[in-house]
Amino acid sequence: MPDGLHGEPDRQKCRGFAPKGVGVEWFGPDLGECPPGKTDLTGGFRVSKSDVDVVVVGAGFAGMYLLHELRANGFSSRVLEAGDDVGGTWYWNRYPGARCDISTTDYSYTWDPELHDQWTWSEKHAAQPEILKYAQFVAKKHDLYSGIDFNVKVTGAVWNDSTKRWTINASTGETITARHYVMATGCLSVPKDPDIPGTDRYQGPVYVTGRWPHEGVDFTGKRVAVIGTGSSSIQSIPHIAAQASELVVFQRTPNYSMPAFNGPQPADRVARLKGDRKAYEAEARLSSAGVPMEMPTVSALGVSRDEAFAMLEKSWQKGELLAIGATFMDVGTNREANEVICDFMRSKIKEVVKDPETAELLSPRGHAYGTKRPCMDTNYFQTFNLPHVRLVDLRKKPITSITETGIEFGDESKDFDAIVYATGFDAMTGAIVNVDITGKNGLTLKKKWEHGPLTYLGLTSVGFPNFYMITGPGSPSVLSNMMVSIEQHVEWIRDTLVDLREAGFDTIEATPVAEEGWRVHCTDCADITLFQDTNSWYMGANVPGKPRVLFPYIGGVGRYRQTCDEVRARGYLGFELSGSGKAQRNDGIVRQVQPDVDMVLEMMAQMGLPSMDSMSPAEARAFSEASSAMRPPGPEVGEMIDGTLPGAGGPLEYRLYRPATKGPHPVVVYFHGGGWVFGSHVSDDPLCRDLCKNADVLIVSVNYRHAPEDRFPAAADDGYAALQWVAANAASLGGDPSRIAVAGWSAGGNVAAVAAQLARDNGGPSLKGQLLLTPVTDGSRQHGSHHENADGFILTKSLMEWFWNHYADESDRSHPKASPLLASNLAGLPPAMVVTAQFDPLRDEGDAYARALMGAGVPVEHLQARGHIHTSITMVDALPSGKPPRAQMAAALRRFLA
Numbered sequence: 001m002p003d004g005l006h007g008e009p010d011r012q013k014c015r016g017f018a019p020k021g022v023g024v025e026w027f028g029p030d031l032g033e034c035p036p037g038k039t040d041l042t043g044g045f046r047v048s049k050s051d052v053d054v055v056v057v058g059a060g061f062a063g064m065y066l067l068h069e070l071r072a073n074g075f076s077s078r079v080l081e082a083g084d085d086v087g088g089t090w091y092w093n094r095y096p097g098a099r100c101d102i103s104t105t106d107y108s109y110t111w112d113p114e115l116h117d118q119w120t121w122s123e124k125h126a127a128q129p130e131i132l133k134y135a136q137f138v139a140k141k142h143d144l145y146s147g148i149d150f151n152v153k154v155t156g157a158v159w160n161d162s163t164k165r166w167t168i169n170a171s172t173g174e175t176i177t178a179r180h181y182v183m184a185t186g187c188l189s190v191p192k193d194p195d196i197p198g199t200d201r202y203q204g205p206v207y208v209t210g211r212w213p214h215e216g217v218d219f220t221g222k223r224v225a226v227i228g229t230g231s232s233s234i235q236s237i238p239h240i241a242a243q244a245s246e247l248v249v250f251q252r253t254p255n256y257s258m259p260a261f262n263g264p265q266p267a268d269r270v271a272r273l274k275g276d277r278k279a280y281e282a283e284a285r286l287s288s289a290g291v292p293m294e295m296p297t298v299s300a301l302g303v304s305r306d307e308a309f310a311m312l313e314k315s316w317q318k319g320e321l322l323a324i325g326a327t328f329m330d331v332g333t334n335r336e337a338n339e340v341i342c343d344f345m346r347s348k349i350k351e352v353v354k355d356p357e358t359a360e361l362l363s364p365r366g367h368a369y370g371t372k373r374p375c376m377d378t379n380y381f382q383t384f385n386l387p388h389v390r391l392v393d394l395r396k397k398p399i400t401s402i403t404e405t406g407i408e409f410g411d412e413s414k415d416f417d418a419i420v421y422a423t424g425f426d427a428m429t430g431a432i433v434n435v436d437i438t439g440k441n442g443l444t445l446k447k448k449w450e451h452g453p454l455t456y457l458g459l460t461s462v463g464f465p466n467f468y469m470i471t472g473p474g475s476p477s478v479l480s481n482m483m484v485s486i487e488q489h490v491e492w493i494r495d496t497l498v499d500l501r502e503a504g505f506d507t508i509e510a511t512p513v514a515e516e517g518w519r520v521h522c523t524d525c526a527d528i529t530l531f532q533d534t535n536s537w538y539m540g541a542n543v544p545g546k547p548r549v550l551f552p553y554i555g556g557v558g559r560y561r562q563t564c565d566e567v568r569a570r571g572y573l574g575f576e577l578s579g580s581g582k583a584q585r586n587d588g589i590v591r592q593v594q595p596d597v598d599m600v601l602e603m604m605a606q607m608g609l610p611s612m613d614s615m616s617p618a619e620a621r622a623f624s625e626a627s628s629a630m631r632p633p634g635p636e637v638g639e640m641i642d643g644t645l646p647g648a649g650g651p652l653e654y655r656l657y658r659p660a661t662k663g664p665h666p667v668v669v670y671f672h673g674g675g676w677v678f679g680s681h682v683s684d685d686p687l688c689r690d691l692c693k694n695a696d697v698l699i700v701s702v703n704y705r706h707a708p709e710d711r712f713p714a715a716a717d718d719g720y721a722a723l724q725w726v727a728a729n730a731a732s733l734g735g736d737p738s739r740i741a742v743a744g745w746s747a748g749g750n751v752a753a754v755a756a757q758l759a760r761d762n763g764g765p766s767l768k769g770q771l772l773l774t775p776v777t778d779g780s781r782q783h784g785s786h787h788e789n790a791d792g793f794i795l796t797k798s799l800m801e802w803f804w805n806h807y808a809d810e811s812d813r814s815h816p817k818a819s820p821l822l823a824s825n826l827a828g829l830p831p832a833m834v835v836t837a838q839f840d841p842l843r844d845e846g847d848a849y850a851r852a853l854m855g856a857g858v859p860v861e862h863l864q865a866r867g868h869i870h871t872s873i874t875m876v877d878a879l880p881s882g883k884p885p886r887a888q889m890a891a892a893l894r895r896f897l898a
């Protein structure tokens with residue numbers, strides 16, 4: 001790197017001698033004291049304007065890049081920073097051993113391509129001084145220092161709805177007005193106060209990892225206490241132990257940590273970067289966590305334990321933060337799969353730590369891997385083999401008080417020469433709500449976020465026009481390589497400001513509908529993961545009184561970026577814009593499909609699969625069978641028996657699913673999906689197993705005749721014939737003949753609904769209930785959802801046409817045996833559960849059937865599955881979001897058949 005750019009910044013500052021409302025900084029050579037009473041604002045003095053386009057708070061990597069982009073696009077700005085240099089995290093966290101744990105190949109700016117040649121990282125995981133130097137280097141290279149006011153803490157900001165500007169109050173007494181206000185205040189910039197009694201009493205030196213003295217600390221020969229075992233302590237403990245005469249580590253919750261194997265940057269990544277940097281960066285931006293990774297395709301439960309451990313060992317040896325978690329596809333959503341990693345990590349601790357009791361104490365139990373930030377270390381666990389290092393389990397020996405000379409814990413009292421608090425951060429929202437931010441109608445952000453942060457895209461918040469957060473709650477943020485996330489947010493804000501200016505708008509504000517939609521989407525994403533089960537700082541659980549929600553967005557960096565881009569491309573969907581004499585409100589919700597369903601849709605789109613309605617029935621059947629062969633099998637049941645029963649036109653195959661519990665069980669006659677054209681008695685196997693197990697019912701899944709070979713009313717007649725046979729033979733099948741219900745999915749839901757009507761009209765059998773999952777109920781296909789959800793959700797409008805064309809003549813379609821909704825009378829039918837899916841062409845006809853049944857006095861439970869598509873609820877063990885509706889379906893069957 002060139003000399004002169006890599007050293008300490010040579011800026012000098014003076015303040016407090018300019019006219020009111022104007023801050024002045026000196027950027028010339030060191031003149032010593034500022035001239036008293038100086039008001040001449042020429043020469044080497046820079047006038048800091050008190051009214052600008054944009055005020056940015058924070059001069060970490062986010063604030064620095066934003067300043068660069070604002071300048072490049074002609075916006076006037078002020079960047080206000082509490083510290084006295086750039087770097088943010090890397091300015092404040094100077095504790096020994098502080099390093100990045102995302103590899104420097106990835107933890108670097110990408111916006112200035114020259115940097116790649118001008119800066120060479122010395123290590124894979126660079127230490128804090130080197131990262132700080134990098135920030136300083138960039139700041140000097142791009143003259144950023146001249147745009148930043150250091151030692152200025154922002155204390156408040158108020159939106160003025162008449163002037164459409166923010167007024168920002170600084171600790172210096174200065175007031176600045178700005179059209180736009182950006183919090184680039186960092187997610188981990190406010191150390192959490194230790195909630196331990198007596199902290200004020202201690203007379204010796206106290207250190208906080210997130211506010212470490214710039215001159216460093218010498219612990220040589222000292223008795224030192226470290227409180228906390230998160231990432232900062234895991235990095236610093238080996239260094240402190242190397243100096244201290246005695247080290248006691250106070251641990252509340254052990255953490256998963258893996259060795260960093262630090263050294264030069266990984267050769268494979270360097271080679272990929274050198275080979276095609278642009279492609280590498282593009283991959284990072286569209287990846288799940290901001291680092292190019294191969295997406296796992298193997299379940300941790302789909303291989304033997306030995307194989308799983310061998311695969312994890314390979315990931316372990318990479319020394320990359322994300323490698324272990326990316327070994328298997330299901331560790332984020334399946335506790336059992338996650339436990340395989342936990343076991344592996346614990347086995348590693350046992351290998352290293354000699355004292356078995358200490359090893360056990362250091363072994364995390366009770367929280368899933370990845371639901372607390374995993375750590376990377378250099379000799380952390382080894383440190384506990386040293387004779388002068390002791391681990392105290394705070395769960396057994398809580399600290400009762402800090403004293404004047406040391407710490408009282410359990411039944412012990414011990415003196416220390418220094419105490420180190422490594423008690424973490426008030427993460428994600430701490431720095432934002434530390435500033436008194438008042439939006440429209442006197443609403444403060446702190447008050448609005450009382451029960452959890454509410455944002456649109458993690459970037460904006462309703463009631464706070466022209467206010468933006470970088471890596472705020474509701475964005476991938478701390479669940480990503482932050483460099484990628486920071487750059488994406490800066491660029492989105494920059495582009496938005498440019499768009500507003502070009503279109504003549506002065507303000508932008510999210511709409512309540514969009515914000516609520518984003519909250520729901522974030523919750524949907526969180527709900528399918530294991531995060532919510534763990535008390536972590538991701539969940540706000542480390543700060544007493546903080547609302548307990550998953551603060552970052554877990555949907556992935558790439559998907560999030562696409563969402564932000566889409567919002568902009570769709571004319572700022574979910575935003576209200578206004579300017580002199582003009583306004584635009586483009587209300588709407590950007591992500592409504594369940595996140596796991598969305599991923600499947602995207603995967604299928606990428607695979608470019610042919611549409612089934614372009615195939616012959618034989619081809620469609622083969623295609624459907626091949627797809628079914630790849631899905632998870634569903635839960636174990638007690639027994640499965642295949643057989644045949646007499647149908648209306650000949651024998652029909654069936655599969656019986658018996659629960660493992662003691663019978664006789666109530667019986668459900670089940671009809672599969674497949675548009676009357678494909679599918680069989682085994683094609684809905686996972687769903688049948690799931691219902692059998694969770695409803696504790698015996699299921700007989702029947703293979704009715706298929707079109708076009710056997711057209712209407714073959715399927716309907718077979719369905720009713722099968723129901724009659726099963727009812728007559730229930731006892732010999734091991735079922736209870738007095739408790740029988742029908743169930744079916746899609747075309748099978750149609751067959752089930754028709755069978756229930758035929759049973760009512762033809763003297764039995766008497767049914768206790770009907771479960772209809774996204775059923776076909778009306779051959780007219782006139783319902784709005786056929787148009788609204790015509791394409792893009794697997795079952796398309798044209799595929800439905802194809803099914804009907806194969807199954808029934810137009811003239812037959814209004815017959816109640818084809819369209820149960822059109823039956824003249826629905827009274828007297830058994831209680832029903834009707835499940836419809838939001839993004840299903842069949843949604844409205846299913847909803848209409850539920851309403852019509854209710855209107856006829858039939859007890860109905862109507863579940864409108866939000867964010868689901870026609871097929872998603874049947875995808876057992878593949879889509880976690882289908883589990884709650886299936887649980888409701890099982891509960892309904894239990895109720896019907898109680």
Ligand SMILES: Cc1cc2nc3c(=O)[nH]c(=O)nc-3n(C[C@H](O)[C@H](O)[C@H](O)COP(=O)(O)OP(=O)(O)OC[C@H]3O[C@@H](n4cnc5c(N)ncnc54)[C@H](O)[C@@H]3O)c2cc1C
Pocket residue numbers: 057058059060061062063080081082083087088089090091093098099100101102107152153154155184185186187188189232431434435470471480481482483486
């Ligand atoms: C020890 C540690 C290690 C980390 N390692 C990694 C890693 O390996 N990979 C990764 O992706 N991320 C890592 N992070 C996260 C890290 O915070 C981000 O990568 C990144 O540095 C954040 O940059 P930022 O500019 O958004 O925020 P920060 O760097 O936190 O900067 C925010 C700045 O805002 C200033 N500020 C806050 N409030 C005010 C106010 N009211 N008035 C004035 N100024 C204010 C602060 O002083 C600070 O300088 C780590 C964090 C820590 C603490």
